[in-house]
Amino acid sequence: MSMETRPKTVVQFDSDAxxxxxxxxxxxxxSLFYFRIPRRLWKExxxxxxxxxxxxxxxxxxxxYHERREGEWDFDGERDVAAFLDTAKETGLWVVARxxxxxxxxxxxxxxxxxxLAKEDMKLRDNDPAFLGAVxxxxxxxxxxxxxYQEGEGGSVIAVQLDNELDFYGCDDPPGYIAALRDMALARGIAVPLFACAGQGGLPQASGLADGVMPTCNFYPDDxxxxxxxxxxxxxxxxxxxGYPxxxxxxxxxxxxxxxxxxxGAKLLGPYLQASGTDFGFTNATNNWGKPLAFMASDYDFGGMISPEGHIREEAYEGRLLGRLIEAYGASLAEAAAEEDTVWTLEGDAVNSAGPFALRLKTGGSLLFVTNLEDRDKEAAIAPASDANASVSVSFTLRAGRSLTLPSQVPLIQWGWxxxxxxxxxxxxxxxETAGGTVLALHTEGRGEIGLKFGGPVEVSAEQAAVSGQDGTVIVRFDGQTDAACVIQDPTGRRLKLLIHDRLKALHMEGLDENGDARIGEALRYPDLPSEEAAADWTLGGFEASEPMTAPNERISRDKADYLEREGIYRGYAWYEAAVRVPEGRSVKGVLIRQGSDAVSLYAGGEYAGTVTPGGGTAYIPLGEEPANGRLVARTEIWGHSNFDDIRLPALRLNAMKGLRGMAAVTEVRELSRNWSLYRAKDRTLRKEHIEPADDGLWPVVGFGGWMSPDHPAFEYYRKSFAASEDASSWTLHFQGLGSLARLFVNGEEVGAVHPFDPYVDITPYVTAGETVxxxxxxxxxxxxxxxxxxxxEGVEAEGWTISGAEEEALLEHAKSHRDAAVQANFPVTLQAGETAWLQARTVNSEQGSGWRAKVSGSGLKLTAFMEGRIVGRLWLPCESNRPVVTGGSPDSFYLPGVWYADGKAALSILLEAVDPGKQGTLESIRFVSV
Structure with a gap:
């Protein structure tokens, strides 16, 4: 399109700065995410x-977050983007918008x-007209x-990112896709720089190298x-x-x-998630951080500077130290260039150390960076690489796990000298600059020295330091054990004061007093003291676990089960009800859940059978006893759609839908691992004669995969037949423990590859009841x-389906409807396997008005916690058998924000599900720790 793709702006990202x-x-x-922090805490x-x-x-x-259903937009209240950006401008923070x-x-x-996801033929994150129309x-x-809110137009937005780490995704046309997003941004008035970040280093794959879109890098190394x-x-x-920085x-x-x-030489340092938060509501994701499936905790906390409830952690003081260092060198550092040639060397104990790496400052001189990669202290010295004997620096202590930034030949002019x-x-x-002159503060973790050179004579005085030199040369030596100071005065009376103290004091230095001396503070501490009065009037109201929470007239009837998104259910819980007609003389040994996700709890004939997390694949749930009737109910929960695209499990694909696609009552379980006829092939080229009927009488008969082969890799055809039952309508093969590549053929027709992470294959379309397979x-x-x-x-497919769903509002209504019948509850609270109940209480705000961290102890339970109508936590306590990996934050606590209490009070409602088959679910305690 005929528009300028490099807009002029008050913000310039040049190659040097x-x-x-x-x-x-x-x-x-x-990172600071408004959608994970209560609005009244944004400014804090x-x-x-x-x-x-x-x-x-x-x-x-x-x-x-803003379009919860197609065409229904919300930018009010907690979703008020303009208010967030207004606060950032007011606070004096620039914003990188994504x-x-x-x-x-x-x-x-x-x-x-x-x-x-329910749109047919839409290609997500690609140069696809249907997707771009939605975007x-x-x-x-x-x-x-x-x-x-762009910088220069009333706000502080200085850059806008397009998509995110596209190089992790199988986009067919990155140049076309990113260019389309760029054109949309420009057409809507975005004038600040546009960029696209690479997640695994693929700059072309992430940005398409589209004109006017700057590639940037995301790095997540071993530190x-x-x-x-x-x-x-x-x-x-x-x-x-x-031409990019x-x-x-x-x-x-x-x-x-x-x-x-x-x-x-990085010009933007963007540590992800220094300010943690909470995934309120049904906003969690699933992803590949487990084995490979993982459920993301509601507590979203990677251990950054600020906890979800706003506690300052030790790393924050490191941030202040680095921020002050960057400010101290100012524009000269901002325009510094990395010295690629080896100019410096590290002498002494230099093993397993990084550096020296040098930045050449704009106004002259360099900053030298040295990093200790080990957990032991070292003594080292920096010397010019060209003449290792001409070192201008004495040795210094490089503490374990430290990175130091040391000046070399830095002109004092930037500080006015x-x-x-x-x-x-x-x-x-x-x-x-203070009323008493210029103050330079330095920190040390051992003895050392500072060398300065002035254009003429100066007067020098020192405390706890030895000073030597002449003709404008000043050398200050210190032992590092006590605070030291040195005052340098020029002939006009101007004063330069050097403050030298240990690193801990530098971390906790609050600022300078009127005399130019350091004001040292202390690290903030937060007591972990539980309150017995935070919550009271606990009640427990059980309800029929196998019954949907929705009214009968709200349920959808279908001939076949399908994904929830196709039924307009996008989050929360859903129920699939169906019937199976078991042939006379047959008994049900278990149930197959087809293409199920995320959490599926099965009730057969009203009795709990188990909970599984198939990751979009198939799961088999054995039944301990014959169900009383042919009714099957599956309670499913969308924990979250995958935030990543991973081919290892169906539910980990970015376009994966949730719920399930069917259930089958299994009436026969047959072991087929023995007596396969084997043909040893020379290569992986498929040959028709080895697949279709042929005389295989001379083929060895072995266990599946049991041929001891000298080949690597070994290419083998395995053949076996079985007789399909006349009264069955469902046949599924399970390749349990498969670690090899396998392609399956049934009656000569190719079914496809067998996936090791989803090793169930439904062969029903290829089988005729009563015939040989x-x-x-x-x-x-x-x-x-x-x-x-x-x-x-082998078994029969379920039929006669009804589907219904419940999001936050419906769940809350259900909780309210069970309050009158609830009974007083005391801890520990126990539920039998498969039971469900509402645990409710009234809570009061903490004395400070900041709320609580609720720490949960128990086992065998899944919890969904509501505070005043909002989900504040989704937990899955330890189980013996079926708990998925829960990661990304605390898996056993949730945050009750103090700002969400009304007049100091709030209602707490917790949905309890006992999900450990054959085990009692127990909630031992909930400890409320004041924030």
Whole structure:
């Protein structure tokens, strides 16, 4: 289209610096997500980040948070984006805006609305007209808000990201897709720089190298990777060749690592999730952080600077220290260039250390970065690489797990003095002008010295330090055991004061007093004291677990089961009801759940059979006894749509839908692992004669995968037949423990590959009841990998389906309807396997008005906790058999925000589900710890 793809703006991301209104800046940028923090706490979090060194925030804008159903938009209350951006402007923080359309962020579906999944033939995150049409509707709402809050137009938005880590996804046309998003952004008035971040280093795959869209990097290394700088410098060079700076839009939260990135010339340091939060409501995701399936906890906390409830952690003080260092060197550091040539060397105990890496400051001199990659202290010295004997620096202590930034030949002019800071073994981290003169604050963790050179004679006085030198040369030596100070005065009476203290004091330094002396504070502490009075009047109201929570007239009748999204159910719970007609003389041994996700609890004849998390695949649930009738009920819960795309499980695909596609009552379980006829092939080329009927009388008869072969890999055909029962209507093969590549053929027709993570194959379409079924499996076995066992599940398909769903509002109504019949409850609370109940109480706010952290102890239970109509936590307590991996934060606690209490009071309602088959579910206690 005929529009300028590189808009002019007050924000410029040049290869040498980020400039805002012409002034260069290093952006220290923390994630802060309005959708995970109560609105009344937005400003508090922003002030906390600013106080601890950060000058900018990055924020996602989740599409499905604002469009919960197609065409139903909400930007009010907790969803008021304009209010959030207004607060950022008021607080003085720049904003890196990330409106997607896909955001990842361990958020339900990566923020793509679930209604998109039910659209036929739509290609998500690609140059697809149907998808881009839907995106246009979202951009029509969100981008005008971002435009109004751009830097220079009334706000502080300085950049806008398009999509997110596209290189992790199988996009067919990255250039076309990113260009389409770019054009949409420009057409809606976005004038600040546009960028696209690479998640695994694929700059073309992430950005399409589209004109006007800057590629950026996300790095999540081992913080002590000894070759990390080598990798980062590669990307710095690659980006510089294209006229872009190195912007690290996501990385780990340790400032130790951020220093290493700074040493490579990064102009934006974006640690992900320094301010933690909570996934309120049904907004959790599932993803591949488990084995591979994982359920994301409601508590969204990776251990960053600020906890979900707003507690300041120790790492925050590291952030303030780094922020002060960046500010101390100012524009000269913001425009610094990484020195790629080896100019410096590390002498002494240099094993398993990174560096020195050098940044050449704009006004002259360098900053030298050295990093200890081990958990032991070292003594080292920095010397010029060209002449190791001409070191201008004495040895210094490099503490375990530390990264230091040391000055070399830095002109003092940027602090208003004629002269040079020639070297220092103490890190200069603060520079301020006071009424008494200029103050430079440095920290050390051992003895050392500082060398300065002035243009003429100066007067020097010192406390707890030895001073020597002449003709304008000043050398200050200190023992590192006590605080030291040195005052330098020029002939005009101007004073330069050096403050030298230990690193702990630097971390806790609050500022300078009127005399230019340090004011040292203390780390904030938060007592872990539970309250016995936080909650009272506990009641327990059980209800029939196998009955849907919805009224009969709200249930949908279907001939076949289908995914929930196709029925307009996008989040929460749903119930599938069906009947099975078991042939006379047959008994039901178990039930197959087909293509089920996320959590499926089965009731057969009203009795609990078990809970499974099939990951979108099939699961077999054995029945302990014959069901009283043919009624099957599956209670399903959409824990969350995958925020990532992983081919290992069906439910981990980005376009995966939830619920289930069918159930079958299994009347016969047959072991098929024995007596397969085997043919050993030479290669993986499929040959028709080995699949179709042929004389296989001379083929060896062995167990499945049991041929001892000298080949690697081994290519083998396995054939076996069985007789299908006349009264069955469902046949499923289970390749349990399969670790090899397998392709299945039934009666000569190819069914497809057998997936090791979803090893059930429904062969019903290829089978005729009462006839012989010929199975052929082409197996490609790699040395040491098993072929597993083969089982046949035979039975009858369920029919006569009804489907219904319940989101937050319906669940709350159900809870209210059971209050009158509830009885007083005391801890421990116990439920029999499969039982469900509402546990309810009234709570009061903490004395500070900040709410509570509720810590839950128990086993065998799944909990959905509501506070005043909002879901504040979804927990799955430890079970002996079927609990999925729960990760991303605390799996056994939830946060009750104090700002959500009305007049100091709030109702607490917790849905309890006993989900450990054969085991009692027990809630031992809930401890309320004041925030």
């Amino acid at each position: 980020v400039r805002i209104h012409g002034k260069p800046h290093i952006l220290l940028c923390a 979090r922003m002030l906390q980040l600013k106080a601890f060194g950060y000058n900018s925030i990055d924020v996602y804008f989740p599409w499905n 409106p997607g359309p896909y955001i990842c962020s361990e958020w339900d579906g990566g923020a793509l609305p679930a209604y998109l 246009a509707s979202w951009f029509d709402r969100i981008l005008p808000i971002l435009k109004a 002590r990777d000894p070759e990390f700088e080598e990798k980062v410098l590669h990307y710095r060079r690659t980006l510089a060749e294209r 190195l912007l690290v839009t996501e990385t780990n939260r340790a400032h130790y690592l951020l220093r290493r990135l700074l040493s490579c 004629e002269g040079v800071l020639e070297y220092s073994t103490a890190e200069l981290y603060m520079a301020e 010929r199975l052929t499996v082409f197996l490609e076995r790699v040395l040491g990998l098993p072929a597993g066992r083969v089982t046949l599940y």
